[in-house]
Amino acid sequence: MITIFIPTPLRRFAAEQAKVNVNAKNVAEAIRSLTSIHPSLTPYIYDEAELIRKHVRIYLGEDDIREKDGINTLLKEGDELSIIPAIAGGSI
Amino acid sequence: MSTSIQQDILTKIETHLEAAYPNEACGFLLGSQIRKKRIITHLIEVENRSTENQRRRFVIDPLDYMKAERFAAKEGLTLLGIYHSHPDHPAIPSVHDLEYAQQFFSYFIHRIAAGKMTDSRSYRLLDGKFIEEKFTILDLKEQIQL
Numbered sequence: 488m489i490t491i492f493i494p495t496p497l498r499r500f501a502a503e504q505a506k507v508n509v510n511a512k513n514v515a516e517a518i519r520s521l522t523s524i525h526p527s528l529t530p531y532i533y534d535e536a537e538l539i540r541k542h543v544r545i546y547l548g549e550d551d552i553r554e555k556d557g558i559n560t561l562l563k564e565g566d567e568l569s570i571i572p573a574i575a576g577g578s579i
Numbered sequence: 580m581s582t583s584i585q586q587d588i589l590t591k592i593e594t595h596l597e598a599a600y601p602n603e604a605c606g607f608l609l610g611s612q613i614r615k616k617r618i619i620t621h622l623i624e625v626e627n628r629s630t631e632n633q634r635r636r637f638v639i640d641p642l643d644y645m646k647a648e649r650f651a652a653k654e655g656l657t658l659l660g661i662y663h664s665h666p667d668h669p670a671i672p673s674v675h676d677l678e679y680a681q682q683f684f685s686y687f688i689h690r691i692a693a694g695k696m697t698d699s700r701s702y703r704l705l706d707g708k709f710i711e712e713k714f715t716i717l718d719l720k721e722q723i724q725l
Contacts, residue, residue, distance in 0.1 A: 494644070495684075496681040505652065542679060551641065569645055574638070574644060574681075575675070576676035576678075576679055577603060577629075577635045578665035578666065579673055579675065
């Protein structure tokens with residue numbers, strides 16, 4: 488079982504749950520399972536090309552999956568994934 | 580929807596943002612939301628991780644975001660928004676602010692003019708645009724009553 492942490496702004500699209508458990512062998516499978524359970528999350532995670540959105544980060548534990556094998560990163564029983572919105576801005 | 584912020588939190592924001600001037604500074608706002616009533620009671624200061632130009636940009640480390648969510652869960656709070664400064668610029672969201680905006684969050688923007696906080700405004704994302712949300716400031720007496 489893999490646990491996926493849902494950030495506060497997206498919980499309303501996941502039945503107000505902070506965590507969702509899925510069965511998956513890699514990150515891509517886990518996120519697909521998540522969006523099949525909660526389809527309303529889909530446009531907030533994937534872009535039009537069905538790639539992970541530019542401003543969405545996915546962490547395995549405390550590691551950015553982009554520094555591993557991206558969505559092909561392998562998962563093992565008990566792993567925790569976090570979906571994290573990129574937070575940034577500026578005055579101009 | 581009504582949004583309130585405790586006076587002591589606003590004072591902490593002011594101290595944080597003025598100390599960081601002329602750079603932008605940022606942090607998280609936490610509290611509770613019951614139905615359409617949002618009350619900000621806590622803040623978490625975080626480091627501006629922008630490697631571009633900290634006078635005009637702020638970036639929050641994803642690990643700091645994770646820590647803020649964990650703190651909220653542990654304390655029974657809700658992560659309600661983000662605050663950041665606009666040094667010598669109006670407290671109005673920029674295109675860059677909009678690009679990264681999340682639904683649900685209150686975005687408190689504070690103008691710091693010549694090192695002093697002179698304006699504070701809050702915005703929410705609605706249909707892809709920022710809408711200013713009025714907020715009330717709760718003084719100590721009102722906080723105790725809550």
